[in-house]
Amino acid sequence: MTKPTFVDEELLKKVPRWRNYLAAKLGFRNHWYPIRFSREIAENAVVPVTLLGEHILLKRIDGKVYAIKDKCIHRGVRLSEKVECYTRGTITCWYHGFTYKWDTGVLCDVIASPETPIIGKRKIKTYPTREAKGLVFVFVGDDDYPLPDLSTDVPPTFLDDDMYVQGASYPVKSNWRIACENGIDPLHIYIHRESKLVPNTQRSIPLGHTASAAYEAAEVVVEEEGKPKGITHSIFREGEQNATMPLYEGKIEGRVVVQSTKMHSTPEEAREKRTTGSYVCLPGALRVDNFPYRGLFQFEWYVPISEDTHLYIITIGKRCATDQERGEYDHEFWHRWKPESLEGFNNDDIKAREALQPAYSKDRRWLEETFIREDKSIVTWRELCHRNGRGLQLPCHVDI
Amino acid sequence: MTKPTFVDEELLKKVPRWRNYLAAKLGFRNHWYPIRFSREIAENAVVPVTLLGEHILLKRIDGKVYAIKDKCIHRGVRLSEKVECYTRGTITCWYHGFTYKWDTGVLCDVIASPETPIIGKRKIKTYPTREAKGLVFVFVGDDDYPLPDLSTDVPPTFLDDDMYVQGASYPVKSNWRIACENGIDPLHIYIHRESKLVPNTQRSIPLGHTASAAYEAAEVVVEEEGKPKGITHSIFREGEQNATMPLYEGKIEGRVVVQSTKMHSTPEEAREKRTTGSYVCLPGALRVDNFPYRGLFQFEWYVPISEDTHLYIITIGKRCATDQERGEYDHEFWHRWKPESLEGFNNDDIKAREALQPAYSKDRRWLEETFIREDKSIVTWRELCHRNGRGLQLPCHVDI
């Protein structure tokens, strides 16, 4: 007998090609997820987080971040209710003194009952962690699942040696799947037409795209062993023969009613401000090439927190060879891209996701869509996730 | 197989004579409902409302009010999230530019994808509207339901040429059925005994009524084809032979403990201040004759909004022949009847309904009543609605 899911089985049956995606309301299990920036977890700090509905405690000890379940095995209380760390390598439950080792999770002592026979024999769940590019990743999965390489769960190039990354995170009141779909939706650019990033980077921004025969060819599904499973797309190649045509004039019944910004620039200038492609992959991450500016790469994650919230982690990477280049980019990120792009452009995406949430919070509404040709990317994504997600996060895994 | 209802089927089976009424938690479908006063919808204003759980957008264009579903057919977002009306006759979804015509609902353009094949072929749901006596009515029903005449859903005389009407509306935290039942309950007058309307109109107000043999004769069920389906009642004919006797003294164990106001007046004066009858009809409207004063008619509606709220629309009509009479009545309504009657008398009804709501919000409590003889009107009403409601508003119709 299969375990209960968050979504009604009758609905799931209706979408056999993307059943697992519809069921993955709280995300896919057995994947790596970023949850905090490294800078947010100081040495010795104990930081409670929620990831795919699981309450987890993080602590940095001698530089390394450890993660354990935030739930005492004895009576199920949260250790974070009142953190007691009497030694650097352990955490003690405030209720009866059950003490666990951060590295192995082993119950090493029970202060109120030091001769309890289960000492040394039982453990609290631990979670594998990795740090890369200033992000702390946690593997949310089954204890017996063979640990995949982090590189299989981040967009390609993110881990490149010369890729230098800065970023920030924003809690958003929508399911994580809505965020993914907004991110890869080629027509959602319509909502960005008044973004302040547009004049600030003197770029053009279309209202939409006219789909051409080349539209489908621009989308490539990647399901190679040992690589992140995703979709690469080059729809945004402005002005090239084999891509879609950007639209700068919006018409109703033949009359132009809205115009977006089209800069009169030399081909050389236009190339500066052009976004060239995107790469979306499991477990819910996106790379946008040459965005928000030539030579920059936006890497972003839509991390499932609860059924109706996700953590939107936005990073912008730049290839840097020297400390001086990295220092200059730090200044550029914090003074320009964070206010202008993360908060002057992606805030439109947050508003869109939160507006989609009331509809998509009802599971049946996923079956009541009217898709058009350009929504094909979304269907491709749902089916890719269905085939490649490593496991479903189910009610039985979740504390909330 | 029948569609799921808001109320458990096991409970519904227990009341075969008023099953549909118990099931109509969100109202009866295929009826006309008033939702706003005409004065509340200015030319070109876009006004979101909720009616029987359906989110609807209203717009007045060249004087006529149009109504469409507040949900884009594409991804289900609410158009009202950010209203974009680039032309007077259309509304455009903020997300991808799906553009609909207010009059037909036809999808006439998609700004971000102007060559989408479904343009001109798909439509958003539209709702028929009517305006009468300063109220905007919306027909909430099935697209293929033959449109009934507005006159079949309002109390008789409301639409008479010389009936001049003013009114106001109040959101109330109770189900609409509770409001109806309080309105027709002959004994609920007990709650009005300290109303400021009583001294202000120098009228008598009883504490209740002694039911007589004539009680049932005073109630007439009207189920004629082409007319509003309702119940007319003349219980309030004070002092006449064939009606109930009003009570002005309340006794406990034989001792008078509470008295209400009984004016010593000539028969002539008493007639001035007498309420002579009432008419309740589907889909939840009431007329009270010669109330709050001789020559006035209170018409009120209990419009279902959600399972636990209704909009209480109160109007008071007067037969006026000339503009001068209408102008004088305007002054009278706004300066006297709105503060003294709507807010100095009917506020007691609002309190009663909100106090009934916790009990009746549990569906099983509808089966745990102890009715007395005077509650017969309520049972008659439930059975009338069961037989004559044109359709049930069901979970499948509702967005909330």
Add this chain to the structure above:
Amino acid sequence: MTKPTFVDEELLKKVPRWRNYLAAKLGFRNHWYPIRFSREIAENAVVPVTLLGEHILLKRIDGKVYAIKDKCIHRGVRLSEKVECYTRGTITCWYHGFTYKWDTGVLCDVIASPETPIIGKRKIKTYPTREAKGLVFVFVGDDDYPLPDLSTDVPPTFLDDDMYVQGASYPVKSNWRIACENGIDPLHIYIHRESKLVPNTQRSIPLGHTASAAYEAAEVVVEEEGKPKGITHSIFREGEQNATMPLYEGKIEGRVVVQSTKMHSTPEEAREKRTTGSYVCLPGALRVDNFPYRGLFQFEWYVPISEDTHLYIITIGKRCATDQERGEYDHEFWHRWKPESLEGFNNDDIKAREALQPAYSKDRRWLEETFIREDKSIVTWRELCHRNGRGLQLPCHVDI
């Protein structure tokens, strides 16, 4: 067919030895519960309370407290919405004037319809009441259940003639069963180690106990006919041969990391400050002997209010022979024990219960515990309640 319970039947089946306890989310029916202090119900005051999910109205008339269901039999509204007591011995519903006698519950009049045939024939539910030691007890049970003696529902000695009691009550956001279990848990003393009661009474307080062979012998289950059903425990006999050894040093991996207060005192002094035993009994009451000080007895109740709240009633009794002794103890209680013990010690218990609630609010979490030897008391308690609870409070009994 059995009636529906608050807890899923599949879960209940898994704990056959304490099924009824798991099912008793809203308490056990057919028991006496304290709900207010006598001082809180003045002559003629009408006081609404909730007990095991039932809304109840209390009134003191000529010194005696009466209790009736706070729900008019007619339409189910709460009488407390607007209390109308026209005579001392009756209460009248604000809606139609249904009037009930406080002593028998009989419907003696209907003000708005004085000739209604059901007058004198129908009644509102009444609840037996008792007052003892300054507490008002209400019997929540079936009308035909033979009324048990109050002495079978309070810890032994509470009703002794010379036992003089003072106390206070605190609303707590946890289920009542969590409160019981925290109260009898021998190791929960760990949470009290920094209580201000400890220095103020110059007592020792251990961090926990080393269970010895004598541990189980110290626990005696009492299931005698005509007595309260409970468990007596003498674990707290410090320094005696046949009890557990108190621990004052907490170790992690062999190193002392936390110490609690151990006073260097003569055996004589130590005896002054020693707690000697406890007695927990149905329907959720605890006596702690010689606590907070020699010669005092703490009697406390965990009264079920709703699924996730209980009223924590704490009293401290002292044997007093004269009015002078009682007067001196009044001063002692209000100026010392209330601030130092009720609010300087038991507040830790409240915090612990509220921290347990999120886990135990999910019924399945009761089956996901990892018990150790000292938790045996809790299992003994669950099984005792299963066998001796006089009835389950079920959804059908409850208004909320």
